[in-house]
Amino acid sequence: MNTAINRFLREIVRHKEAEAAGIDMPDEFMMPDYRLKSLSDAVRKQKRNAVIAEIKFRSPSGGVTAPLSDPKDIADEYIRGGCTAVSVLTDEKFFGGKKEYLTEISGISTVPLLRKDFIVNEKQLYETKVIGADAVLLIAKILGGKLPEFKETASALSLESLIEVRNSEEADLAISCGAEIIGINNRDLTTMKINLNKTAELSAYIRDEYKDALIISESGYNFPDDIKAMKRYCDGFLIGSSVMKAKNRREAVEGFVCA
Numbered sequence: 001m002n003t004a005i006n007r008f009l010r011e012i013v014r015h016k017e018a019e020a021a022g023i024d025m026p027d028e029f030m031m032p033d034y035r036l037k038s039l040s041d042a043v044r045k046q047k048r049n050a051v052i053a054e055i056k057f058r059s060p061s062g063g064v065t066a067p068l069s070d071p072k073d074i075a076d077e078y079i080r081g082g083c084t085a086v087s088v089l090t091d092e093k094f095f096g097g098k099k100e101y102l103t104e105i106s107g108i109s110t111v112p113l114l115r116k117d118f119i120v121n122e123k124q125l126y127e128t129k130v131i132g133a134d135a136v137l138l139i140a141k142i143l144g145g146k147l148p149e150f151k152e153t154a155s156a157l158s159l160e161s162l163i164e165v166r167n168s169e170e171a172d173l174a175i176s177c178g179a180e181i182i183g184i185n186n187r188d189l190t191t192m193k194i195n196l197n198k199t200a201e202l203s204a205y206i207r208d209e210y211k212d213a214l215i216i217s218e219s220g221y222n223f224p225d226d227i228k229a230m231k232r233y234c235d236g237f238l239i240g241s242s243v244m245k246a247k248n249r250r251e252a253v254e255g256f257v258c259a
């Protein structure tokens with residue numbers, strides 16, 4: 001692992017391990033909706049572009065993406081724009097998220113919800129279920145050899161896993177544990193720079209090796225034309241900053257969905 005990534009991930013892992021020492025249960029008045037919604041089915045059934053629209057108030061690469069507002073309203077705008085799923089950042093320290101946001105949104109959402117966080121401890125998977133998510137992000141670089149057992153635990157909890165990779169070794173790891181959904185992240189964690197070609201390169205590798213997984217291209221989609229250029233390389237897109245920053249979020253999502 002390169003040293004800059006190392007430092008960043010080490011800081012996150014340390015923080016997450018401390019946080020995961022206790023499981024936060026949602027308050028009674030925010031009981032999540034546990035009816036299952038499948039992310040993979042939703043992506044497969046989408047006739048236009050499958051867009052997983054993300055709620056992220058802040059990020060290490062871009063700072064504040066939007067002033068704090070009710071995440072349910074944002075999810076509602078995304079859903080009216082035709083998104084296939086909503087991704088909710090639940091990390092507080094680095095992304096200004098909250099686990100409660102996911103629980104609140106689960107009460108109004110008609111689409112699957114992805115919990116976006118840094119999962120380092122299996123307790124967080126139980127917590128992910130408890131707070132009302134349908135799917136969870138597992139990052140190959142963080143979990144390494146522990147990835148298969150985390151994926152199995154997630155499946156046992158009826159949580160789908162989106163396994164995030166950035167290179168062919170990580171893709172091999174995802175494939176070896178039978179990933180149903182693989183996310184290719186276009187953001188380089190050393191420089192924070194975006195390279196959409198990462199999706200083109202890695203999806204060719206993955207599709208050569210393994211035809212079963214859905215491929216989601218993550219990060220760096222600013223304009224509908226970006227989707228037009230990349231759609232042949234993947235089955236869906238995870239889009240955060242540009243839809244959070246949009247004046248009209250419903251229209252912004254619709255633009256990506258219909259590109």
Ligand SMILES: O=C(O)c1ccccc1NCC(=O)[C@H](O)[C@H](O)COP(=O)(O)O
Pocket residue numbers: 054056059060061062185187189218219220221238239240241242
């Ligand atoms: O968003 C960041 O700055 C970031 C930095 C370091 C690790 C992860 C990061 N983001 C997580 C994500 O995967 C993105 O939020 C997601 O793919 C959406 O990206 P974007 O549309 O570019 O906001």
